[in-house]
Each structure stands twice: as structure tokens, then as C-alpha cells.
Amino acid sequence: MNNQMPSTDDRPVMIDVNDVTLAFGSRVIQHDVSFQVRRGSIFAVMGGSGCGKSTLLKSMIGLLRPTHGTYMVQKDDYWSGDDESRVKIGRRFGVLFQSGALWSSMTVGENVALPMQMFTKLEPHVIRQLVELKLGLVGMLHAIDQYPSELSGGMRKRAGLARAMSLDPDILFFDEPSAGLDPITSARLDELILNLRDGLGATIIIVSHELSSLFHIADDGIFLDADQKTAIAHGSPTWLRDHCTDPTVHAFMHREQLDSSGTHGNG
Numbered sequence: 001m002n003n004q005m006p007s008t009d010d011r012p013v014m015i016d017v018n019d020v021t022l023a024f025g026s027r028v029i030q031h032d033v034s035f036q037v038r039r040g041s042i043f044a045v046m047g048g049s050g051c052g053k054s055t056l057l058k059s060m061i062g063l064l065r066p067t068h069g070t071y072m073v074q075k076d077d078y079w080s081g082d083d084e085s086r087v088k089i090g091r092r093f094g095v096l097f098q099s100g101a102l103w104s105s106m107t108v109g110e111n112v113a114l115p116m117q118m119f120t121k122l123e124p125h126v127i128r129q130l131v132e133l134k135l136g137l138v139g140m141l142h143a144i145d146q147y148p149s150e151l152s153g154g155m156r157k158r159a160g161l162a163r164a165m166s167l168d169p170d171i172l173f174f175d176e177p178s179a180g181l182d183p184i185t186s187a188r189l190d191e192l193i194l195n196l197r198d199g200l201g202a203t204i205i206i207v208s209h210e211l212s213s214l215f216h217i218a219d220d221g222i223f224l225d226a227d228q229k230t231a232i233a234h235g236s237p238t239w240l241r242d243h244c245t246d247p248t249v250h251a252f253m254h255r256e257q258l259d260s261s262g263t264h265g266n267g
């Protein structure tokens with residue numbers, strides 16, 4: 001079965017996930033998951049609903065300890081140390097949650113400033129300048145004094161992105177960034193994500209259902225299966241679409257349904 005993209009990628013490995021098992025209590029969600037994310041790549045975590053994509057993302061950002069396996073962030077073993085060492089490694093991470101997850105009682109500018117106030121000793125006027133810079137990067141400087149409730153869904157996502165970049169992370173995690181956005185706003189967000197990767201050299205791990213977006217922006221990825229509870233294919237979304245022969249992956253990447261015999265139907 002053709003389920004592994006041939007790799008000619010010689011970019012350094014940024015995150016090395018080795019033999020990870022994720023479980024809630026005795027319920028295993030995924031097991032024996034291994035993959036590498038290379039520096040500067042946009043890495044897609046794919047798979048059907050409920051297979052464990054968000055759970056994997058949670059464990060990569062420190063919200064769920066894997067029951068087995070390791071995550072190396074360059075030379076640092078993310079889960080082997082104490083909370084303090086994890087927080088230190090996590091300072092390199094920026095996270096954009098589905099909703100943008102802004103504090104509703106704070107303005108956009110205050111939201112972006114918050115991580116800087118919490119984790120740095122920068123003077124308020126320096127923070128203000130940095131906040132303006134981050135909001136400028138995502139085209140949201142005009143909304144610096146607005147509250148989240150005054151923003152559209154796309155604007156909230158962009159403000160969330162500015163906040164995710166608040167501490168100059170070199171690794172960004174996006175959970176369903178295009179969820180709830182219309183196609184045009186979603187396409188703009190794709191361009192913004194590509195610009196961030198190209199302009200800042202960030203490494204991006206993205207969970208998304210939006211195949212058109214994934215085909216456009218992601219250059220590597222993994223496909224998690226809900227039934228086998230493990231990764232069944234590795235490669236960029238376009239490679240999986242065009243070359244992967246696994247019936248589940250093929251059906252997903254071509255938006256088909258499998259019939260009970262495991263062959264492709266068209267309904």
C-alpha cells in the first residue's frame with residue numbers, strides 16, 4: 001500500500017514525535033503515532049471526525065500528557081521534565097484556538113499585550129509598540145481599541161493570530177483556523193498563514209477539515225484513523241490525494257464515502 005510520501009526534505013527536524021499513545025483514562029484514542037515536523041513546514045493533522053486530531057494537538061502544547069512516547073522539540077524532551085521546563089519550551093509555541101479565544105472584557109490590543117505582560121519585563125510603551133507591530137502583521141491595527149464582540153469572525157481569528165504571535169514563537173499551532181469563516185475570508189487567512197511561514201520562518205502545525213485550504217498551504221502531514229486508532233498515512237495533503245492508495249485516506253481526500261466492503265462509493 002502506498003501510504004508514505006517519499007521524503008527528499010532536508011530541512012532540520014523541529015518536532016520529533018516518537019511512538020506516542022494518547023488516552024483518556026483506559027480509553028485509547030491513538031497509539032504508536034510517530035512523525036517528524038520539519039522547520040518551516042506547514043504540517044497538517046488530518047483524519048475523520050473524532051479520530052483524535054485535537055487530542056494530538058493538545059498533547060503537543062502541554063494540555064494532555066501522552067501515556068507513552070516522546071515529543072522532542074529540537075533537543076528538548078517536552079514531557080520528560082517538570083512543569084517549569086515544559087513552560088520554558090512552550091514559550092516557543094503560539095496557539096490559535098478555533099474561536100480565536102480572546103478575552104471578551106479586553107480590547108484587541110489588551111489581548112495581544114497580555115502574554116507580554118505576563119511573561120516579559122518589557123516597559124508598557126515597548127509592549128504597545130510590539131502590539132501595534134503584531135496587529136499590523138495581520139492587518140488589524142485599526143481594531144486595536146475594539147472589543148472582540150465588535151469584530152467579525154475573520155477579524156477575531158486574525159486578532160487571535162496576533163496574540164498567538166505575541167511572544168515571537170517559532171512554532172505555531174492552529175486548531176481549525178478556518179472554522180466558521182466564509183470561503184473568501186478563509187482564503188485570506190490561508191494567505192496570511194503562508195506569509196507568516198515565509199516572512200517569519202515559523203513552523204506551523206495545523207488541524208483542519210478544510211481540504212481546499214490544506215491542499216493550498218500544507219506541505220506535509222499525517223492522517224489519523226479513528227478505527228485503527230493510529231496514523232495510517234504520512235505526506236502532504238496533495239500527495240495523499242494524488243498517490244495514497246489506502247481506501248480510507250483516498251475516500252477522505254476525495255470527499256467520497258466508503259461502502260461497507262471498504263470500496264469507494266459515490267454517495
Ligand SMILES: Nc1ncnc2c1ncn2[C@@H]1O[C@H](COP(=O)(O)OP(=O)(O)OP(=O)(O)O)[C@@H](O)[C@H]1O
Nearest residue numbers: 024029047048049050051052053054055056207209
Ligand atoms: N476530555 C476528554 N475526555 C474523554 N474523551 C475525550 C476528551 N476529549 C476528547 N475525547 C474523545 O477523544 C476522541 C477524539 O476527540 P478529538 O476532539 O481529538 O477528535 P478530532 O479528530 O479532533 O475530532 P473533530 O474533527 O470532530 O474535531 C473523541 O472520541 C472524543 O470523544
